[in-house]
Each structure stands twice: as C-alpha cells, then as structure tokens.
Amino acid sequence: MERTNGLIVTQIRNREAFLRAGLVEGRDFLTIDNEGVARLLHWLSKYLRGGENKGWTVVTALSSFSYYSFEREVWRLLGSRLKAGEFDLVHRITPLSPTSQSPIAIRLSKHKIPFILGPLNGGLPWPKGFTEVRSREREWLSLFRRFYRLMPFYRATRMHAAALVAGSRHTFSELPESCKKRAFLIPENAVNPELFPFRLRQLSGDRLTVAFVGRLVPYKGADILIEAVAAYPGGLKIDVLIIGDGPQRSELEDAVRRKGLGDRVRFAGWVHHKDLAAVLSESHVLALPSVREFGGGVVLEAMSMGLVPIVANYGGPPELLDEQSGISIDFSDRQTLTTGFLAAFQRIEASPELVALLSNGAALRVRQRYTWDVKANEMLQIYKWVVESAPKPTLDVDDPT
The missing domain is CATH 3.40.50 (Rossmann fold)
Incomplete structure (x- = not known):
C-alpha cells in the first residue's frame, strides 16, 4: 500500500486485523462475506x-x-x-x-x-x-x-x-x-529486521543453546531433536528450548523424562509472535528437523537475529541458506536425520568459531535478500x-x- 495505489479485497474474518493495522475500510480495503x-x-x-x-x-x-x-x-x-x-x-x-x-x-x-x-x-x-x-x-x-x-x-x-x-x-x-x-x-x-534485531552469537564456553519453534506434531521433528541431544557423545552441553504447542507435547515430555533430559530440555509452550524475539534472544541455534516444510518464516526470523539455522535439507528452509549462513542436513530416513544433527553438533564443538561466522552470515543474507x-x-x-x-x-x- 505504501508503494502502489492499491485496493485490498479480503475475507471478512480479516476485517478487524486490517482495521488494527490502521487501514480504512472502503478506501484501502473491502471485505467479502x-x-x-x-x-x-x-x-x-x-x-x-x-x-x-x-x-x-x-x-x-x-x-x-x-x-x-x-x-x-x-x-x-x-x-x-x-x-x-x-x-x-x-x-x-x-x-x-x-x-x-x-x-x-x-x-x-x-x-x-x-x-x-x-x-x-x-x-x-x-x-x-x-x-x-x-x-x-x-x-x-x-x-x-x-x-x-x-x-x-x-x-x-x-x-x-x-x-x-x-x-x-x-x-x-x-x-x-x-x-x-x-x-x-x-x-x-x-522478515522485518527491526522486529528481529541482530546480535552476534558466539560460543565462548561449552554450552550450546538450541531453540525449536513450531507446532508439536510428528512431521516437525521435535522428537528427532530430542533424540539427537540424548545421543550426543561429545563434551558440548546442549540445552534445548522447545517453543510451541500441539497434540504431540505430552509424548515429547514423556520422551524427555525417559531420556533423563529434564534439566536440559524446556517447553515454553505457545508464544505470541510479538514475544518470539525476546524468547529466542539467548539461543545460539535454531534447529528445524521438519521433514516437510514449505516456507520457513521462522528460519528467516531466527537468521535475522543471528541465530544459526540447522535445518533438514528438504523443502523450503534449505533454499533460504547457503554455506556461509547455516547448515543443511541431508537425510533419507529418521535415523540419518538424527545422525545429521549429531554431526552438526560435533562440527560446532570441533570449531566453536563457526557459530559466530554463520551468525553473521545469516543476518547479512536476510538483510540482502529476505x-x-x-x-x-x-x-x-x-x-x-x-x-x-x-x-x-x-x-x-x-x-x-
């Protein structure tokens, strides 16, 4: 609307959101019931x-x-x-x-x-x-x-x-x-970088903080992330914050208890979009093991903040990255995807400077392209x-x- 003399025609359920955004009905938009x-x-x-x-x-x-x-x-x-x-x-x-x-x-x-x-x-x-x-x-x-x-x-x-x-x-x-x-x-x-401001992520100790954002349903792969963290053999201490809710939550909480990860995996529940940046602010990495993701809006928001994206190499999310801005994991089944996340964590432990390099690259790529x-x-x-x-x-x- 700022660059064109446009008229939006939308479904009536969107009316209140358009009014809250300051648009004028009849001039800026029309509704269809x-x-x-x-x-x-x-x-x-x-x-x-x-x-x-x-x-x-x-x-x-x-x-x-x-x-x-x-x-x-x-x-x-x-x-x-x-x-x-x-x-x-x-x-x-x-x-x-x-x-x-x-x-x-x-x-x-x-x-x-x-x-x-x-x-x-x-x-x-x-x-x-x-x-x-x-x-x-x-x-x-x-x-x-x-x-x-x-x-x-x-x-x-x-x-x-x-x-x-x-x-x-x-x-x-x-x-x-x-x-x-x-x-x-x-x-x-x-993404709007003003809503998701950049801060360089650096791994200065032995603790890596990983965030997962998404609905808690099977194809999103939060269970795969939990499995990878539980199986990680290295000295890197991996803390996970799971942001989101859904029908799989109780199953995931049970898995965390069984694997003895209660002090390393936390569930934040559903978070309003306006609060997401604050909740992500202390994380180094965004992990998205989703096996069938079309877009990847949360990947761009995390990249804008400087989080390093680690994503399953299928669908939309890996198309947003290059080798200087994130890690894409090839896989053919559940086991290879879990193993791929393990390998990514091992790579970070072996080269902790990679976090800062990819953090800066992710934020730069978003501002240039997305x-x-x-x-x-x-x-x-x-x-x-x-x-x-x-x-x-x-x-x-x-x-x-």
Missing part, C-alpha cells in the same frame, strides 16, 4: 481430516473451493470498475496452494487486465522414509494430490496469467512448461514488467536451478 460457504467447507473438513492438527491437505483442498464464491463476489463488487479501467492489474495472493484456481482470470483477460498469481507454495511430496509420519498426520489425500489438475479453471488460470510467482523451487518445478517464461521464484516468507522491502521491490519490478512492458526483471532468487 462468503462465510456460508466457508463454514460449510470447514465443517466438512473437520470430519474428513481425522483429528485436530491433522490432515492439513484435506483442509487446504476443501478451503480452496471457497475461493470460487469469493471471486464471484469480487466480480459483483468490482467488475464494473475493472472493466472501466480503474485498475492496472489484479494480483491474487491467497490462497498459497498451487492447487487453487482462479475463475476471474478469464474475465480479466477478456478486458485486457493483467492478472498475477502467487506466491504459490506447497505440494511437496512426503519423503519416502517417513511413511509412518505421513500416516500419523492423516495425510491420505496427499496420495491423490495430482488430481487437482482436473479442477475447473486449472488450465485457464495459468494460461491467462500475465505472471506467476512460485514460493519454492518445488512449486516452480510443478508449473506447466508453457508458464515458465512468465514465472518467477520469490520465497514465500520475509526483508519485506526487498520482496516488495521484486513484486514492483514484476508489476512494471506486466503493465509497462519493461524488460523482464532478473531477481536474485529467480533461477530455480
């Missing part, structure tokens, strides 16, 4: 997903259908203004899922209004060595995911889009070849390319190879 459809789909997903905090593919798939009614209302409210040429382009940001379609793309194309879609993110296959975790997460629908290409408006959405933005390399790879010349790779997440200002500038370049026929921008993360 399709709660009748949204509630019905939410009720249906509740019975199909297999339990709270499970079956998220089911939730995503069903909720995407509510956007058909959402876009119908958008056209009813703004169709005449769009056809009159009041807007230079339409950018549909949500939902992130690459399975979702946009019926409005055809109508916009008929009136020569550029349509931009994205960032799209998701659809990452479950790693082969984690079938049991997928089962515990009730992700049965992911086995049939490719049928999304049969959804109404799938081809038309992509054919009529002036530009598509993918939020990860995997999602970029799933775009039809016919779209690649109109596609860009921009990571889904970004702030909201950088992301806004990249989107503005795409807007100009679409509207003004400017040369296609070459973005820092544009090459998905």
Whole structure:
C-alpha cells in the first residue's frame, strides 16, 4: 500500500486485523462475506481430516473451493470498475496452494487486465522414509494430490496469467512448461529486521543453546531433536528450548523424562509472535528437523537475529541458506536425520568459531535478500514488467536451478 495505489479485497474474518493495522475500510480495503460457504467447507473438513492438527491437505483442498464464491463476489463488487479501467492489474495472493484456481482470470483477460498469481507454495511430496509420519498426520489425500489438475479453471488460470510467482523451487518445478517464461521464484516468507534485531552469537564456553519453534506434531521433528541431544557423545552441553504447542507435547515430555533430559530440555509452550524475539534472544541455534516444510518464516526470523539455522535439507528452509549462513542436513530416513544433527553438533564443538561466522552470515543474507522491502521491490519490478512492458526483471532468487 505504501508503494502502489492499491485496493485490498479480503475475507471478512480479516476485517478487524486490517482495521488494527490502521487501514480504512472502503478506501484501502473491502471485505467479502462468503462465510456460508466457508463454514460449510470447514465443517466438512473437520470430519474428513481425522483429528485436530491433522490432515492439513484435506483442509487446504476443501478451503480452496471457497475461493470460487469469493471471486464471484469480487466480480459483483468490482467488475464494473475493472472493466472501466480503474485498475492496472489484479494480483491474487491467497490462497498459497498451487492447487487453487482462479475463475476471474478469464474475465480479466477478456478486458485486457493483467492478472498475477502467487506466491504459490506447497505440494511437496512426503519423503519416502517417513511413511509412518505421513500416516500419523492423516495425510491420505496427499496420495491423490495430482488430481487437482482436473479442477475447473486449472488450465485457464495459468494460461491467462500475465505472471506467476512460485514460493519454492518445488512449486516452480510443478508449473506447466508453457508458464515458465512468465514465472518467477520469490520465497514465500520475509522478515522485518527491526522486529528481529541482530546480535552476534558466539560460543565462548561449552554450552550450546538450541531453540525449536513450531507446532508439536510428528512431521516437525521435535522428537528427532530430542533424540539427537540424548545421543550426543561429545563434551558440548546442549540445552534445548522447545517453543510451541500441539497434540504431540505430552509424548515429547514423556520422551524427555525417559531420556533423563529434564534439566536440559524446556517447553515454553505457545508464544505470541510479538514475544518470539525476546524468547529466542539467548539461543545460539535454531534447529528445524521438519521433514516437510514449505516456507520457513521462522528460519528467516531466527537468521535475522543471528541465530544459526540447522535445518533438514528438504523443502523450503534449505533454499533460504547457503554455506556461509547455516547448515543443511541431508537425510533419507529418521535415523540419518538424527545422525545429521549429531554431526552438526560435533562440527560446532570441533570449531566453536563457526557459530559466530554463520551468525553473521545469516543476518547479512536476510538483510540482502529476505526483508519485506526487498520482496516488495521484486513484486514492483514484476508489476512494471506486466503493465509497462519493461524488460523482464532478473531477481536474485529467480533461477530455480
């Protein structure tokens, strides 16, 4: 809104958040009330997903259908203004899922209004060595995911889009070849460094403080981190702070007791986002053993503060790092991922100066590539390319190879 004369159209549930942010309804944003459809789909997903905090593919798939009614209302409210040429382009940001379609793309194309879609993110296959975790997460629908290409408006959405933005390399790879010349790779997440200020992390003694942030569910891998700490054979004393809550918490607490880690592993519970920086302030490392992570917003927030990220080398988080800013762990199953975290801790113990080097590199990388200002500038370049026929921008993360 600071760099464009834009109008946001959002679902009515977001209204209060927009007002708290200081936006003016009617001038800065409009709301769409399709709660009748949204509630019905939410009720249906509740019975199909297999339990709270499970079956998220089911939730995503069903909720995407509510956007058909959402876009119908958008056209009813703004169709005449769009056809009159009041807007230079339409950018549909949500939902992130690459399975979702946009019926409005055809109508916009008929009136020569550029349509931009994205960032799209998701659809990452479950790693082969984690079938049991997928089962515990009730992700049965992911086995049939490719049928999304049969959804109404799938081809038309992509054919009529002036530009598509993918939020990860995997999602970029799933775009039809016919779209690649109109596609860009921009990571889904970004960070405000003022909210997550930098402090150089240095390992000056024999105690390493590790933070885990995330929902306590099987695929996030907090149990793998606990197992690695329990098995660590070196002299480095590793303290773990687990930030988050979820259905796996009691299981994790039991594991901590069984392994005798009660004085080394603490549970902070759910922490409000505004308080996260303060809670992370004393940690050296952010550990993310998640085996199926699409984005990795918490990785960028930790990097901004100078925490050293150690992540499973799959999905979105490792795409945010390089060798000067973090550690990515190759793995094929639970055992190799646990062993990889052990090796990372051993590497730090053998070279304690690595913490400061990676801490500084992480903070620098975030400020060069992953702030909201950088992301806004990249989107503005795409807007100009679409509207003004400017040369296609070459973005820092544009090459998905």
